[in-house]
Amino acid sequence: MSDLRDLYQQTILDHTKRPRNFHEVAGANYCAHGHNPLCGDKLTLYLKIENNVIRDAGFQGTGCAISTASASMMTEAIKGKTTGEIEPLFEGFHSMVTAPVNVEPGEAKLEFLGKLAVFSGVREFPMRVKCATLAWHTLMAALKDGHGAVSTE
Amino acid sequence: MNRPVIENSASAAAAPRRSPPSANSVFDMSLLRRDFPILQTQVRGKPLVYLDNAATSQKPNAVIAAITRYYSHQNANIHRGVYKLSAEATTAYENAREKIARFIDAPAAEEIVFVRGCTEGINLVAHSWGLGNLRAGDEILLSGMEHHSNIVPWQLAAERTGAKIIPVPFKQNGELDMGRLAELLSSRTRIVAITHISNALGTINPIQQITAMAHEHGALVLVDAAQSVPHMAISAKRIGCDFMAFSGHKMFGPTGIGAVWARKSLWDAMPPYQSGGDMIRTVTFEKSTWNQVPHKFEAGTPDICGAIALGAAVDYLTAVGMENIESAEQDLLAYAQQKLLSIDGLSIVGTAAQKAAVVSFTMKGIHPHDIGTIVDEEGVAIRTGHHCCQPVMDFYGIPATARASLAFYNTREDIDRLAAALEKVKEVFA
Ligand SMILES: Cc1ncc(COP(=O)(O)O)c(C=O)c1O
Numbered sequence: 112m113s114d115l116r117d118l119y120q121q122t123i124l125d126h127t128k129r130p131r132n133f134h135e136v137a138g139a140n141y142c143a144h145g146h147n148p149l150c151g152d153k154l155t156l157y158l159k160i161e162n163n164v165i166r167d168a169g170f171q172g173t174g175c176a177i178s179t180a181s182a183s184m185m186t187e188a189i190k191g192k193t194t195g196e197i198e199p200l201f202e203g204f205h206s207m208v209t210a211p212v213n214v215e216p217g218e219a220k221l222e223f224l225g226k227l228a229v230f231s232g233v234r235e236f237p238m239r240v241k242c243a244t245l246a247w248h249t250l251m252a253a254l255k256d257g258h259g260a261v262s263t264e
Numbered sequence: 265m266n267r268p269v270i271e272n273s274a275s276a277a278a279a280p281r282r283s284p285p286s287a288n289s290v291f292d293m294s295l296l297r298r299d300f301p302i303l304q305t306q307v308r309g310k311p312l313v314y315l316d317n318a319a320t321s322q323k324p325n326a327v328i329a330a331i332t333r334y335y336s337h338q339n340a341n342i343h344r345g346v347y348k349l350s351a352e353a354t355t356a357y358e359n360a361r362e363k364i365a366r367f368i369d370a371p372a373a374e375e376i377v378f379v380r381g382c383t384e385g386i387n388l389v390a391h392s393w394g395l396g397n398l399r400a401g402d403e404i405l406l407s408g409m410e411h412h413s414n415i416v417p418w419q420l421a422a423e424r425t426g427a428k429i430i431p432v433p434f435k436q437n438g439e440l441d442m443g444r445l446a447e448l449l450s451s452r453t454r455i456v457a458i459t460h461i462s463n464a465l466g467t468i469n470p471i472q473q474i475t476a477m478a479h480e481h482g483a484l485v486l487v488d489a490a491q492s493v494p495h496m497a498i499s500a501k502r503i504g505c506d507f508m509a510f511s512g513h514k515m516f517g518p519t520g521i522g523a524v525w526a527r528k529s530l531w532d533a534m535p536p537y538q539s540g541g542d543m544i545r546t547v548t549f550e551k552s553t554w555n556q557v558p559h560k561f562e563a564g565t566p567d568i569c570g571a572i573a574l575g576a577a578v579d580y581l582t583a584v585g586m587e588n589i590e591s592a593e594q595d596l597l598a599y600a601q602q603k604l605l606s607i608d609g610l611s612i613v614g615t616a617a618q619k620a621a622v623v624s625f626t627m628k629g630i631h632p633h634d635i636g637t638i639v640d641e642e643g644v645a646i647r648t649g650h651h652c653c654q655p656v657m658d659f660y661g662i663p664a665t666a667r668a669s670l671a672f673y674n675t676r677e678d679i680d681r682l683a684a685a686l687e688k689v690k691e692v693f694a
Binding site: 115118119124127128149150151152153173174175176177236238239242 | 630631632633634637638641648649650657663664692693
């Protein structure tokens with residue numbers, strides 16, 4: 112049976128209540144808007160990228176606990192990473208939250224995802240996958256077009 | 265068709281139709297729960313508490329039995345066979361039309377056109393009447409609390425005809441601003457399309473008065489009765505409106521069937537919406553002529569079984585008595601609002617004086633989506649989101665609400681379970 116504690120982990124709740132990097136980024140040169148029409152979640156992601164390195168990341172918007180925490184932790188995770196490192200991280204995160212419930216994510220994967228592994232409980236709540244991935248889809252759109260809008264519905 | 269089938273012990277409870285319970289009656293509507301098999305099931309190991317009736321309602325045994333009976337004993341295509349089975353299916357289908365006409369107190373059964381649901385009904389009117397009658401400069405008045413299904417079809421019709429959509433605002437408490445309505449009505453107004461009951465706020469609009477006001481300006485009135493037909497006695501005659509649309513699945517009938525009512529003179533003047541078999545009188549490659557209403561608007565093989573099962577739902581509701589349903593739900597509403605308001609940080613969105621048993625709410629610092637997930641874990645089904653009413657959410661400046669919408673089979677215990685689950689929500693976010 113799914114367990115609420117797997118979804119609403121302490122770390123997640125902490126980021127919901129005190130989102131990190133919850134602001135515009137001075138000198139941001141990449142930006143994208145994300146929208147989940149189903150629940151009304153909206154976020155804007157700001158990135159400052161120099162020489163293919165994400166120097167700074169921030170976001171603003173409104174959303175549920177899962178989408179806010181996901182955006183908050185994502186901005187922390189990507190700072191300092193090269194743009195080339197983002198796609199594998201996105202893939203890793205996405206496959207973790209969409210994996211079948213009976214398949215435990217492997218050690219290697221959880222290690223690769225680091226703190227982001229707290230979102231592995233999301234896969235027990237299929238209705239919430241879009242909440243957890245909104246920020247990530249927005250990130251991919253920002254990197255691709257620099258200025259895109261994504262919708263997770 | 266058959267007598268209302270209200271199976272098992274609950275039929276006794278349905279009997280007081282002739283003597284509606286007074287305020288202090290011991291009549292217990294919740295006994296009717298037993299007629300709904302799904303309400304006996306468990307979700308996540310807990311007895312289901314179903315509080316999403318505005319989205320869709322559960323089905324009584326009488327309706328489920330009608331579906332089984334139809335496919336086991338009656339199935340044949342209608343209006344075309346000379347054989348007995350087809351004649352019987354046709355009779356059952358047309359009987360259902362009559363039942364529905366009686367149920368909403370429409371002047372004539374032939375004025376009821378079967379459609380897939382309220383959405384298709386409004387599309388039919390916006391398309392057939394709208395494209396045929398709207399001209400550039402005409403105005404379509406919609407209330408600010410409309411469901412998307414009573415906005416978007418009119419937008420499409422407006423785009424194609426040059427007519428203009430004018431929203432009529434509502435007030436902070438969710439009541440329609442009748443003063444603004446009076447100001448916005450003019451000789452340019454061709455139609456007022458408005459919901460009887462708001463699915464997002466519960467507001468019951470003074471539909472009779474609105475109709476009279478619109479008629480004074482020569483405008484027609486379409487009533488979206490999706491939320492009212494299942495929960496109160498409706499009389500199309502008394503309301504005096506011109507069109508009324510509703511869905512079977514919200515009134516304890518099956519999905520895929522609904523009806524739209526209009527006066528015969530309007531139907532007669534309207535062009536077909538869809539075309540094909542059943543709706544024609546003669547066809548040559550040069551020209552076809554139309555069958556009479558309602559068949560003119562029912563092209564192709566309809567949801568025969570759905571219509572018959574909707575007839576069974578209407579029988580069931582009639583046996584229970586709409587007055588009984590309304591008073592039971594008002595009682596539950598009062599209890600639910602009082603109970604929920606005792607939860608710290610909870611606010612109710614939509615506090616109209618005339619309100620149906622729909623309670624939209626928000627909780628301080630907690631997103632409705634999280635509320636929905638956590639109460640689901642307790643076996644409580646509520647809706648969270650914008651309820652297909654984004655303009656309503658924009659008005660209040662909120663992304664979404666959580667919504668408990670009640671039916672007569674709900675109980676005070678259901679509401680207690682919701683309240684307890686909401687305390688869990690607060691614990692998680694404490
Ligand atoms: C007020 C109102 N109008 C129209 C509809 C559309 O009904 P359906 O989806 O059954 O066509 C709904 C359903 O949510 C509703 O609540």
